[in-house]
Amino acid sequence: MHTALIQLINVVAILLFVVFGAALLTWVERRLLGIWQDRYGPNRVGPLGSLQIVADMIKLLMKQDWVPPFADRLVFIVAPAIAMFVVVAAFAVIPMAPGIGVIDLNIGLLFFLAMTSLGVYAVMFGAYASDNKYALLGGLRAAAQMVSYEVFMGLSLMGVVMLAGSFNLRELVLAQADGWFIVPQFVGFMIFFVAGIAESHRTPFDLPEAEHELTAGFHTEYSGMKFAMFFLGEYVSVLMTAAMITVLFLGGWLGPAWLPPLFWFLLKTTLLVLSMILIRGALPRPRYDQLMAFGWKVMLPLALINLLATGALKLM
């Protein structure tokens, strides 16, 4: 009974943390982009503008729940739900600190990879159901991009798995007690970082929604809460990628004992999120063929070489 209650609190707290964290992230990102572009960003609602998310939420909730008459109704409605579901489900396996985490799966890493792979369905369904040229082009790009970046995203993590000898994320963190995996697996870290940004399709890998060419890409026809779900899904997946990098390469909650483990986890995750926002603010979007060439001709060979080298070193 007691453990069940604790687990329930855990689940609810983490769900709220994820959703509100992602909502807050929209404000943080806009403020930071503003600061880096020598302006202020949203600073009017509430202290420093932090209540902007409330205003945005009210606005999106009040909007008409509109399904275009030419859309494939069922798929159109299901797509944003998938987008939200897969990222939140993937968050479930992330161990935040000893005793904090929704579920402790033996194959947590595989579950994470599976869930991020499912994310492509949200984009594809949304694009297909919209019956819109821009959406279709966005969906095509998203499918190609996510499929090709998935390949080496998985491969880049296998080096870590090899070193720790486990797919369990908690054990992966504990295996880093005497040295974070970012040092022996720096290449893996870089590749996963790039793939993570591509998976959450953010600039410079935001070709599926490239505003300048495709209006809004796969979510062109979406508005109101359904749009918000896509949007929030993207931000949750940013958080998720950052948390995953923390767990896999930066020693998760490990850190000097004078602060609680959860603090270390959140600190590392926050720094990673900030760096992802910086990348969004600074780097331009490549052309579509450049993106594919980069994935298949640079990242995939790098990931394979990294895997090979790690295996060889492990055997020696």
Added chain:
Amino acid sequence: MLQRVLHISYLIWDYLYSNLLTLWTVASHTFSKADTVEYPDQMPYLAPRFRGRIVLTRDPSGEERCVACNLCASACPTDCIALQKTEDETGRWSAEYFRINFSRCVFCGLCEEACPTYAIQLTQDFELAEYQRQNLVYEKHHLLIDGPGKHPDYSFYELSGKAVSGRAKGAGKLEAPPVDVKSLLP
């Protein structure tokens, strides 16, 4: 082979370097001051020749400067000035009505340039927003101000040589008396 390897390593370095430089440049803006002028709280700097709301001015003696010549209306590219000439008992011309539709005005300032009497002038006021479009149509009593605006000393009737009652031709301040052309006959 070696050359190829060197070339590829150079390319990798080049790409990495340029991207890292971009990241650094953007990150260094964290501490630079924002260029934003937070407008309703803080007035932006307006240039002295800023072109905003249009006024009709008066000459130093307090009379309306506008002589209803219609030059501004014909210069206006958006045709948003409408006026009608009238004449008082002294022979002075003025506008019976003078109407500017600010929902069409583009604040180009051509009316000001066309005006021979410096009557119509653009000011620095740009806060013209209205809830109803009809309220953007300004009539003469909205436009007319009490002062001379720019060119405070200019008075058309003192310089133009036109006779109005109370002052004959050539009686103005800077005017020479009219020449009797017949006196030039041999």
